[in-house]
Amino acid sequence: MATSLLPLLPQLLLVLFALAVLLYDLGNEDRPGLGSLAMLGPLAALLGLGIVAGHPGEYWGRMLKVDSFSLFFQLLTYAGTFLVILLSRDYVERQPIHRGEFYTLILLAGVGMSVMASSAELLMIYVGLELMSLSSYALVGMIKRQDQSIEAALKYYLMGAVTSAILLFGISLLFGITGTTYLPDIASALALTKDIQGNLLLIAAVVFVLAGFGFKVSLVPLHMWTPDVYQGAPTPITAFLAVGSKAAAFAGFIRLLATGLPAAVSLWQPLLALVAVVTMTYGNMTALAQTNMKRMMGYSSIAQAGYILTGLVVFTPDSLAATLYYLLAYLFMNIGVFACLIWVANQQESEEIAAFRGLGQRAPFYAVSLAIFFLSLVGIPPTGGFMGKFYLFFAAVQSHYVWLAVVMVINSVISLAYYYGVVRQMWLEPCLPAAPGAAAGGTSRWSMPAARASTSTPPAAASSTPEKAQSWPEPTKPASLALGVAVVISLLLVLLLGLYPQPFFEWVGKAALLG
Amino acid sequence: MNTTLLAFFIVAFISLVAAWRVITDPSILHAGLWMGLSFVGVAGIFLLLEAEFLAGVQVLVYVGAITTIILFGIMLSDVGEVRVGPEPPGWVQAGAAWHRGLRHAFPLLVAAGFAGTMLGLYTQSGWGQLRERPLELAGLSVGGIGRELFSTFALPFEIASLVLLAALLGAIVLAMREEER
């Protein structure tokens, strides 16, 4: 028994801490150290992962798979969960959120993500996906006094439930065609099929299944929820959806395509190529017009999903490794951006881009960090985002997907525009007073758009959160240490991934073999 | 036509008509009741597929639990689709009835289109006229399902319990009134 429980150690530890947080929250009124207890969960899971790494193989009737791929994504999940809880510590103090349930659901969603990554059985991937999804629906609606939050939860829930039903229909067709839902067996059954190209039913099944995963990573025909949910959700949860949910869905996606459907590559490759191009172009074009920072990050995350998808389209060991490398860098650069965003929102009571005005003078550390994270998101050296994108580009060119690589570069240039818009606000606009309500009189010649922003933003910020201003106490603590720590960790890793990529290259290269 | 096939047609017809009414019935409460009937019809299909255990579970979970929750949800959230205002003239009513009729037939057409497409694909795969083979006793008994569920599929079974926990926790936190904190 002990031997069969051992490979489950990280997930078990995470569940244990989720329950511990829930029980501790029940027992105490003040609940000191609740956030620290929650943070111990992913840390313990990381330690457990170190032990499990020495025991690769398949366990529990082939339901659980421990290989370098699953270890990679589990590490990503636990690191992401840890950082998201770090971001939440300050946030839950200032918002009317039930902290115990909030942390428990984050940890449970983490379990779901790690389950998705560590199985080659569609049933496990489905159950993990639902665990992640149901927790996320509830987390998105956690700020019950804000209509935006509840509405985002409802939209996310309804669209998510429809796509999960479509995913199930596709899985049932795959089950009918191949007689199994274990991915390696599906692959061997399909390898015996003669006329893959002409098997229209298989095409339908593949399209349905891809729709289910495409929703979670917000690919274009199924992206509609992304900006609304990103804007309405509590900001740490937005970060969680952007990094955790997306990485886990890509883990399932890669496992499905590379382990289950490699024989049908001629069916899904052209489809995904088209989707990737449309997704990144649409995301970047729409992001240009945004004034709300979280919404802009929503569109940016759609565009990023397009970049990541190119690695799957090219479908060589190199390109899959590049995908994993990019996901790794993406985790830290996104967490960094959201940490800075939470810090600014705490100061200014606003999540508009205009709230970043003069950040370069007010808080040079956060401003410089945010600029570096943006450089990474665009793909400019010396950052992890550059290395990831360069690797993706290189893999695409190598297997004669030059046009796809060119589209990616053009899109990166477009994305420069909206990130630069924020950077310009931080340095080239006059400083905004820390207290909301008093508008700064911008007179420099740069401030044509800012003059409009300064008249419109403070009232908008005040009216968007009227109840919060009335019923929730003013922030008592000044700048939070937790946010600073999250920024420093993200910054170090983004730079490390950009300047010293060699060991990481070897690692993702091994993980991408799915062995 | 043998009796099994006749039973299939009757059950399928009832279930589909009920499903159609779920979408088109003007009263949301009635739609909920139609949904229950549709679920019962699906349980009948399960019986015809010789999956007696699943038919029982279907009645317990879908008819017993899910329909009840949804009916409760309808009554608690109080969202009747009530029309108010003066009675419109006769010709407007007749036109509206026509329009309603067309609109109500539309879901059927869309579903028929979808089903037609899928049937074409199934036929291409040679599944259209396939008859069932005699059932081997191994595996499909309740005992067989139970043994599989607690051996091969034990791990997803445990994780499903976490899914229920997460849903329970989320539902309680979201539906709780703030004054009760």
Add this chain to the structure above:
Amino acid sequence: MIPLGYILGFSALLFGLGLYGALTRRNAIRMVMSIELMLNAVNVNFLAFSRYLNPGDPRGSIWAIFVMTVAAAEVALGLAIILMLSRRQDDIDVDKVHSLQG
């Protein structure tokens, strides 16, 4: 005996009706009901494939059990969200969920 195509046709019709309802209805509770119809169709598929193509293999039944479990959890959570929204807005017409558009 019933040919497999009849059963698959039934499930495709049920799925199509549910999908149409989920995509076009504006009442959130009705959308939830339509999603349940889709899940029922999926279960019919699983059991039909299990019975006709792999008789004796319990995998189809196991899938159906899991789909039902998750569906029950999903409905409970969804109605909690709808209930919370209806307390605030007296109206859960998804078209009127407007503070996020733009």
